[in-house]
Amino acid sequence: MRIRSPKDFWAGLFFIAVALGFIALASRYGTGNMHRMGPGLFPILVSMLLASLGLIVSLRSFVIDGSPVPRFQLRPIAISLSAIALFGLVLARLGLLAAIAAMVLVGAAASRESRPLETAGLIVVLIAFSAVVFVWLLGLPIPLWPDA
Amino acid sequence: METLGNLAFGLGVALSWQNIVYCFIGCFLGTLVGVLPGIGPVATVAMLLPFTFGLGPAPALIMLAGIYYGAQYGGSTTAILVNIPGESSSVVTTLDGHQMARKGRAGPALGIAAIGSFIAGCIATLVVAFFAPPLADLALRFGPAEYFSLMVFGLIAAVVLARGSLLKAIAMVCFGILLGLVGTDVNSGTIRFAFNQPELTDGIGFVALAMAFFGITDVVSNLEHKDKTDVYDERIGSVLPSLQDMRMSFWAIMRGTALGSILGILPGGGALLASFAAYMLEKKVAKPPRNFGEGDIRGVAAPESANNAGAQTSFIPMLTLGIPSNPTMALMIGALMIQGIAPGPQVMTERPELFWGLVASMWVGNLMLLVLNLPLIGVWVKLLAVPYRLLFPAIFVFCCIGVFTVDNKIFDIYVLAGLSAVAYVLFKLDCEPAPLILGFILGPMMEEQMRRAMMINFGDVTIFLTRPISAAFLIAAAGMVMLIALPSLRAKREVALQE
Amino acid sequence: MDFKTIRFLTAAAVGLVLLVQPAFSQTYPSKPIHILVPYAPGGIADIASRIVGAKLTEAWGQQVVVENKPGGNAFIGMTAGAKAPADGYTLTMATVGDVAINPALFKDIPYKWDDYAPISTISDAPMVWAANAATPYRSIADVLAAAKAQPGRLSVGTPGNGSINQVVMEWMALNTGIQFQHIPYKGGAPAAAAxxxxxxxFGVLASSSAAPQVKAGRLRVLAVTGAQPSKFNPEWPTLQSQGVKDVDASNWTLLLAPKGTPKEIVDKLQAEVAKILAMPDVKERFAGGGVETIPSTGAELDAKVKKTAQQLSVIVEKAKIKAD
Structure with missing residues (x-):
């Protein structure tokens, strides 16, 4: 046996894992009867469908040829995700201005071509734009800096 | 004639100076962001959503619609000049559009795209004005059984029309449904799949989901490729197509408009399918000489008209049934709810200024796109020259602010990060996000209606078949499944959607 | 001066500032005030906050920011309001369900009434028991007779599980010894449309969501759920006048500060809010949605919440209303 379509194989496994997780959680919610269907019934039915689809997709990958999984480049995705999470962390504690600075500073590293001076300029522009447009003009309740 | 009266009333709303300004800002911003390679209308609308929070419902919706058309049009500009589709519905525009640009006819290509979109927009506005009211009347008679069957139909249509593997598309719908079920169950009050996080009791934020699967994933995948765009930097020349061009394109525009108007109404349809189908049709029926793929102007005119018509008629199910036919419409529904309006057939009778104002603004918006884009094409070209390393951090910032301002919850930003990781993996495994998004929206509604139908009818399952409208939807859905199961048709679908 | 002295003096200065701070309430408000709304925009609590907030700004010249923190059965907004600094700059606009039903409904509720300093009741929205116009039911007596004939078979729609509307329905069922089938919807608008x-x-709806449908001839109002007829529709009889004993409920909103907010600030807010709620244009704006303004003192609000919570918790328990 040889996996001939790795993308499908992994996609199938992913779907099976998700489905099993949801079934495990949903089985606690009760399935009820046809008149009063319980909160667990529908998710379990959908999960079962998802699991069987996942199974077919992954089994099929031994028969049908497909393209290999492209190489994951760690740098862009990992840095992007960290930058987003960091934005949340900083926004909660230090407000929008610091959050933008932190995010752009970290996020810029996702591209190898970022240049420090440009990034600094970008931070200034984005901070000014966000403060003026979102907070001042649109009046959105976003804290700009930590509450004194 | 009542429709014309209503349209006039709507024009009165849309032409108030305030709404014109918002429509203009919307078109402008939409085009601005839509021009950026890799940022489609969904991401654009999601990103710009916070701009509308401070407005009233009518200006907010008008501005969002403007953003949507602008993003559509901006995508075409990128497709023609850079050979990178700004969004999926302008993929076919690259085929002949960029070839025209290479032959020094970028101007007429951009011009015909704008003119075709404008003509299509005018006609589609009339389609919406005439067809939405009777549909809303019908929808007022929909009970839970009808809604359930409509959702089934919509989800199956979404799968059939999705690109790529059918099985994976169904699986993505299921995954979307499950994600949509997170939170408080309407029927029992049970909190499901929330891991004791109070922030999850109202479910996963739709804007965060849409942004993760469209905005962030797009940016990251762009970052993986070298930061080099092949901008067409020669002089664009006159954007006005010659008389010869116009004569050649006229019927292509008409055919594209007709096809786009029909496909836009279908759930799962909208602009993407419309543009593909129009290009295919044009290839078959256009009069010789046909130079498709080598810069035939009809290859730009037809799909551009179709995607604009489709973009517009996809408002019909949203406005009359409260059901999104594509992810952008799902965002529109979200925006309406944020404004405190429950979308559905009652909107037309209870908020006529909103409904007719929006319809009329569609036309105004299209006119604006025309006057905006013909002179501003030079500006967009300059924008395309801004290096991506400067654009992408800005996109991240707007995505995060957009997600946060929906509910003022920091938690949603973490959700965005988490979902982006999932979206990235699925993207790498060739799983299309559009079915997931539709499953996310339609799935919970489907469950809610099914259980409600069962409660009201005391567990009698036959209700779905004894009520005529419900039965009609189910039969149509079954018909689609059967069609797609036929091997010969399946092959055709693959050809049609892959080209 | 050596380092230690400097540190001591600094600490003393900081302490002094902290001590003196209550005296600053003379100058309250000196920065923007936030009103937290535990619901999405568009609901009654949101609208009430915006109307009152705008008038507070006019009166005090300080910006009032309405901040919607929806979610989790109002837990998120209510908890944020309880945990905010008790300085009068973060207030919470709650509805009766948040303070009088939720504590009975949920085992793990992250806030309690004692967490707040009550300022004033704000608005009062009547609810109605409505029937579809094509049904034969013309009065509550008709409903009761039909429900007795087929217990548990008559469906009643409400804006959601654990809503005050559902509690009213169960209250009526308990007091008349009958049973309905509860059909929850996702908010008032879909329930009214259905x-x-x-x-x-049948449905138990806010009078504002029923009114347009009544005008269109699709709904008939059989009763209002309060003890008194609505000021705006005096022709609608009450439940009590049709033989349903004791039932008296409406959907009202209330303004809260966190517990420990200096009394002068709470009083200043209360006085200003009372003034605002008496203004004719404010009354008119509320009346547009079929809502009355109901100014009160903090003590009156406290008593009202305690009484309502006690009444409703009995019904939640007896009717076995569950939400988690």
Whole structure:
């Protein structure tokens, strides 16, 4: 046996894992009867469908040829995700201005071509734009800096 | 004639100076962001959503619609000049559009795209004005059984029309449904799949989901490729197509408009399918000489008209049934709810200024796109020259602010990060996000209606078949499944959607 | 001066500032005030906050920011309001359900009434028991007779599980010894639409969501759920006048500060809010949605919440209303 379509194989496994997780959680919610269907019934039915689809997709990958999984480049995705999470962390504690600075500073590293001076300029522009447009003009309740 | 009266009333709303300004800002911003390679209308609308929070419902919706058309049009500009589709519905525009640009006819290509979109927009506005009211009347008679069957139909249509593997598309719908079920169950009050996080009791934020699967994933995948765009930097020349061009394109525009108007109404349809189908049709029926793929102007005119018509008629199910036919419409529904309006057939009778104002603004918006884009094409070209390393951090910032301002919850930003990781993996495994998004929206509604139908009818399952409208939807859905199961048709679908 | 002295003096200065701070309430408000709303924009709590907030700004010249923190059965907004600094710059606009039903409904509720300093009741929205116009029911007596004939078979729609509307329905059922089938919807608008479309025969709705459908001839109002008829529709009889004992409920909103907010600030807010709620243009704006303004003192609000919570918790328990 040889996996001939790795993308499908992994996609199938992913779907099976998700489905099993949801079934495990949903089985606690009760399935009820046809008149009063319980909160667990529908998710379990959908999960079962998802699991069987996942199974077919992954089994099929031994028969049908497909393209290999492209190489994951760690740098862009990992840095992007960290930058987003960091934005949340900083926004909660230090407000929008610091959050933008932190995010752009970290996020810029996702591209190898970022240049420090440009990034600094970008931070200034984005901070000014966000403060003026979102907070001042649109009046959105976003804290700009930590509450004194 | 009542429709014309209503349209006039709507024009009165849309032409108030305030709404014109918002429509203009919307078109402008939409085009601005839509021009950026890799940022489609969904991401654009999601990103710009916070701009509308401070407005009233009518200006907010008008501005969002403007953003949507602008993003559509901006995508075409990128497709023609850079050979990178700004969004999926302008993929076919690259085929002949960029070839025209290479032959020094970028101007007429951009011009015909704008003119075709404008003509299509005018006609589609009339389609919406005439067809939405009777549909809303019908929808007022929909009970839970009808809604359930409509959702089934919509989800199956979404799968059939999705690109790529059918099985994976169904699986993505299921995954979307499950994600949509997170939170408080309407029927029992049970909190499901929330891991004791109070922030999850109202479910996963739709804007965060849409942004993760469209905005962030797009940016990251762009970052993986070298930061080099092949901008067409020669002089664009006159954007006005010659008389010869116009004569050649006229019927292509008409055919594209007709096809786009029909496909836009279908759930799962909208602009993407419309543009593909129009290009295919044009290839078959256009009069010789046909130079498709080598810069035939009809290859730009037809799909551009179709995607604009489709973009517009996809408002019909949203406005009359409260059901999104594509992810952008799902965002529109979200925006309406944020404004405190429950979308559905009652909107037309209870908020006529909103409904007719929006319809009329569609036309105004299209006119604006025309006057905006013909002179501003030079500006967009300059924008395309801004290096991506400067654009992408800005996109991240707007995505995060957009997600946060929906509910003022920091938690949603973490959700965005988490979902982006999932979206990235699925993207790498060739799983299309559009079915997931539709499953996310339609799935919970489907469950809610099914259980409600069962409660009201005391567990009698036959209700779905004894009520005529419900039965009609189910039969149509079954018909689609059967069609797609036929091997010969399946092959055709693959050809049609892959080209 | 050596380092230690400097540190001591600094600490003393900081301490002094902290001590003196209550005296600053003379100058309250000196920065923008936030009103937290535990619901999405568009609901009654949101609208009430915006109307009152705008008038507070006019009166005090300080910006009032309405901040919607929806979610989790109002837990998120209510908890944020309880945990905010007790300085009068973060207030919470709650509804009766948040303070009088939720504590009975949920085992793990992250806030309690004692967490707040009550300022004033704000607005009062009547609810109605409505029937689809095509049904034969013309009065509550008709409903009761039909419900007795087929217990548990008559469907009643409400804006959601654990809503005050559902509690009213169960209250009526308990006091008359009958049973309904509860059909929860996702908010008042879909419930009203379903009732108007004839999916269900009955609904307990806010009078504002019923009114347009009544005008269109699709709904009939059989009763208002309060003890007094609505000021705006005096022709609608009450439940009590039709033989349903004791039932008296409406959907009202209340303004809260965190517990420990200096009394002068709470009093200043209360006085200003009372003034605002008496203004004719404010009354008119509320009346547009079929809502009355109901100014009160903090003590009156406290008593009202305690009484209502006690009444409703009995019903939640007896009717076995569950939400988690």
């Amino acid at each position: 009732l108007a479309g004839g999916d269900i025969p």
